[in-house]
Amino acid sequence: MPQPPSPKAAHAPTPTPTGRSIIEGAFVEAGESVSRAAFRALNPATGTPTGPECFAATPAEIDRAARAAERDARAYASLPREKRAAFLGRIADEILALGEALPALAAAETGLPASPRLASERDRAVLQLRSMAHAVREGAWAEPILDHADPDRKPIPRPDLRRVLVPLGPVAVFGAGNFPIAYSTAGTDTASALAAGCPVVVKGHPGHPGTGELVAQAVTDAAVATGMPTGVFAFLHAGGARENHVGAELVRHPAVAAVGFTGSHAGGMALARLAADRPVPIPVFAEMGSVNPVFLLPAALSRDPVGLAERLFASATASAGQMCTCPGLFFLARGDGADAFLKALASLFHRAEPMVMLSPRVRALYASTLASLAKAKGVEVRAGAAEQPEPRPGSPVTASPALLRTTLAAFEADPALARECFGPAALAVVCDRPDDLLHAASIIPGSLTATIISASPDGALALGLRDLLIPRAGRLISNGVPTGVEVAPAMVHGGPYPATNRPDASAVGPTAIRRWTRPVCFQNFPDELLPHELKDANPLNLARSEDAVYTPPRPSR
């Protein structure tokens, strides 16, 4: 039997995608895969196919990847945390070592600009991996809590109790189409799951199979270089006739313990239902898009209507409006400031060139959503075109920005107006009075973000909005734009349904690790049988809660 090529050999000196899945550290053999329909990526900037033929993973390959992950889960979880951190850090290094080939390939598959857009997304992915490595080294994510025994307590002695978070096991990761690096193969879900001590099996995104595989090669190289068990990571191509099957089979596999998903509402909820219907249900953390309302208050609007229009236009149309945090709804009250703002905003939308969209599917959904919004009662097209002509095959996949406008009454009468329109469109909802903004805030759906643009005289209204928006968004922004998700401990990238199905979680920042864990308590365990995190001597030198008192780590040296 011929040896399958190793990913390392395959991409040295110039990394190239092969179209094959990577399981247990090696490309899968062509044999079984090629009997299935293959698929290719499309370059939306040209409308032509790009990259090699890719072969969707077979059921047997999915089973092998999941079983290898299960087999190696305990070995991986038991590694000294320094080794796990080194693995994460090495993934970052390997991704950087791909050089500009990575953003270039991602650009060819997504139509997003290689620079600065995808280069900075690559840098973000590197930052995420390094910050997860830092979190692993520091160890506080495991939240150790110790309550010592009290043998003299009456009526019965108090037992010794020690609790720590443990990894759940193999995690299936479904990356996003709109962030092919930072929310995909080695994006925030993969980084946080590996940080938690969970092996990862990635379902490749059909929109950027080459980018996904290239990053998977980097992860695999890092795993080899740092001595990880081979089951720690696998990458499964998915597309063509088996696009949905690969994901469904992975989520149903008994070895898979949890799922991370970034994508459409329909996709996320379908996976959540699949996971709930398993003999042993598993958690799905699905981030599913968001309308990201912006509330523009009168004093702020009067002060700088044109500057606000420029900043919000840039945010609404960044990456052709294909970011989960792009603002899609602007609420404002009639007045001179509002008029000036809308005039400036309309002018920007009007002058904007057609934009390359991620894929024909994304473009078609944008076109149909926009058309139905524009036809809704009480909605007028303020700038741009509601009808988006379908590009001919073999020509660029583009769409034009559009600004719609409606009244609060019309907005309230038709819940479809609060739906996300993924692409470079926004809907301005003009209210009669400033206080109507409070009512507007009380009827918006759950969102990743909500933004309040205010100046000092708007203070009371801003406070009222804050209280109404807290239950409806994961992150509230004051006088800024919602795009740009900082990687930081206080970040919440999540939010109430339908933005996510798990509003208790964040997909970004070190709290994202907690998603892939559960607590375990050890009662009256002798020291030699306790996990290292909980031993008396604190050999890992973790910050711990001991008898309800925060106990910092010993200072180094």
Next chain:
Amino acid sequence: MPQPPSPKAAHAPTPTPTGRSIIEGAFVEAGESVSRAAFRALNPATGTPTGPECFAATPAEIDRAARAAERDARAYASLPREKRAAFLGRIADEILALGEALPALAAAETGLPASPRLASERDRAVLQLRSMAHAVREGAWAEPILDHADPDRKPIPRPDLRRVLVPLGPVAVFGAGNFPIAYSTAGTDTASALAAGCPVVVKGHPGHPGTGELVAQAVTDAAVATGMPTGVFAFLHAGGARENHVGAELVRHPAVAAVGFTGSHAGGMALARLAADRPVPIPVFAEMGSVNPVFLLPAALSRDPVGLAERLFASATASAGQMCTCPGLFFLARGDGADAFLKALASLFHRAEPMVMLSPRVRALYASTLASLAKAKGVEVRAGAAEQPEPRPGSPVTASPALLRTTLAAFEADPALARECFGPAALAVVCDRPDDLLHAASIIPGSLTATIISASPDGALALGLRDLLIPRAGRLISNGVPTGVEVAPAMVHGGPYPATNRPDASAVGPTAIRRWTRPVCFQNFPDELLPHELKDANPLNLARSEDAVYTPPRPSR
């Protein structure tokens, strides 16, 4: 319109249940309710009805309770935490003020002994409420995290980010039948939800409606005494023809934001499905029972087989085996120690008197589960009777303890043998060799607890078992019994499916508060618009993470 009586007036000087639900601080009128089939509690110790006619809540009453909770959710969440803590503390006081009438009534409705069993359960409920009050005062549950801005960071400035946990909104609580005080109306779910800042609507348990209502009166009195908004708490009787409807209508109500449930697997999963199918899905935290395996290692067995048998018999049959942590499976390897242990255990089971069960329904389920276990291939009845005669109507609802025995091969061949048998039965699984215990540990279902009984010479085997049991239990006990759930920060009362549907949560201890919250991040908010938990001056004097450094509260005085 006549004023409905206030609960206070109704139960002074001697508290008595009325059979009416309590909504917005007052008993509901008889009018609509009495047109529906009423129900009464049954005293299982006598087999005769006890207490007043009770009236299941109507759809209109459920709607009123849920809307009142929604209306007052923000006001309650915004109260100074000292007021919220005072409310929780006052509930504890009011429950104590009910005196021995409470355990006496609970005994009449459940057949559990008033003393010490139910009196100590009452004391546990009081401890839970006071420890939640303490957690509210201390405030660390809100997990505030601050990351300060860095305007000089390149390429873009770093924003100011501040994150805190906020309450979800109205919580529906479904109490347990087997802990009518500590896991019911004002039990750990209610206490933790109120601590989080969530109003609570309790679906009364049909097995102990009087106990539930009496405690609800105490909660209502506490709410009045401490000036809470009237929507903060409601109690809905459920039973008779509407037993399941009340719960289903409550879970489907759009104002309800989360559900806490303790009870059967079928009940918990039915609620979880209902909640997932809502237009806006909500989380359900269901604790659904558990087999609680015990692994007895050879050296420990040889050392004290009779003492172990006595302790484990007491744990397995405590409260007639009707505790979620009662051990139901004993794994041990052939040998003299095992023989002596099983002989002593069988003798204890053999000599045990019939025990009063919670209800005819619980008894019937015990009888049928036991009978099917006893008939399974490879299972023998070692002590007690597999056939449990049905008591005649009007006579005590009793059942007899039983000890079954099987081999590991038979256990593995029939997954039904790993099912919980709720009641005073246990199954001993005899393995050929000590190392077979490792295989046994790898095939047990998820459980609230797992127990390892070992002595020093068993060390390596105990360590191996520990690693296999970590993924399968929420709490691991060394050389003790699983019954007895300490109220402490390190407690984990939860565990992998099917023991719960949310293995990431604990139902006991201050971490239980987190279930009813979600994080919100504030980006670049001016200090005056920040919640108190996150203001620069730290006016609530909370422990906070600031720029990834733990910042303790200022010492008091």
